[in-house]
Amino acid sequence: MTPDQAYIIGAIGGATLAVTLVLIVLLALALHAAVTRIIDLHDAYRERRAHARQQAAELATLNAINALPTTRHPTEN
Structure with a gap:
């Protein structure tokens, strides 16, 4: 294998690693957003339920x- 071929393979591996890391970060951000949204919805549901119980x-x-029962008291004149 020539040095140029080794550099090309290394560049492909580095680019693949960079793309993979970006995808992992995006997946983590999407998962965080989804979990945060679910927690917020659950908290809002609990507040509505507590308010309904209070009402x-x-x-x-x-x-x-x-x-x-009420009693009617005579009025004073």
Whole structure:
């Protein structure tokens, strides 16, 4: 093998390594973005669920208050 052929093979290997590293970095960034998005969606879902539970509890309290028997007090003249 001539020195020129060895340099060409080395250049092809170096270019392949560079392209592979760029693809790995892009894959890592895409994976990070996907996981971050999933975590954000899950947090938003938990907040909505907690808010819905709080509203249901408040509604139950108001319904219980409305269900209490009332007495009519005589008005003072």
